[in-house]
Amino acid sequence: MRFLLCFFMLMTAAWAGPTPKPQDDNLTRDWAQFRRKQVKDVHYELVFDLNKASETYQVKSILLVNLNHTKSALTLDLTADKISALIVNDKEIKKFTQRKGSFDIAAQYLALTNKIEIRHESAYSKEPNGFQRSIDPEDKSEYLFTDFEPY
DSSP states (O other): OHHHHHHHHHHHHHHSOOOOOOTTOOOOHHHHHHHHHHEEEEEEEEEEEOOTTOSEEEEEEEEEEEESOOSSOEEEEOOOSEEEEEEETTEEOOOOOBOSSEEEEOGGGOOSEEEEEEEEEEEOBSSSSSEEEEEOTTTOOEEEEEOSOOO
16 A cells, blocks of 8 residues: 555656746756756757947847647746847747746747747846956957856
8 A cells, every 4th residue: 555655646746747947047956857858959049239338238039949748838048137029939928927037938829849039138247147248448449258158
């Protein structure tokens, strides 16, 4: 009887949905394993609109995302100050869950093959990560740097 109860508890845990993405956006092992099972592959194109002497920049990100299933929302990591447009498979999505460093696309908008366009704006980072801008104090030249790691 104990064996049967343990087996039932294990199977229930295995069939339960993913652990919700933490509000603080920490990447947990459970979340990474869930995402690995959900996402088959991703290809992306980034188009930056950079203006000299501007404190902000705009980006249009186009992602081609192939999924293994569409049972759950798709979480995308993004550290942006403002998302001005989210278009999934040619449909603009107005309501979506957004956290400090990620947002969710509800399962109802997903297919096994997806084209996702995100238009967003951010200020340059003053921290040692993200997209940085600096001005040379001597010649006033402007320099940009990123290692494309949001965390």
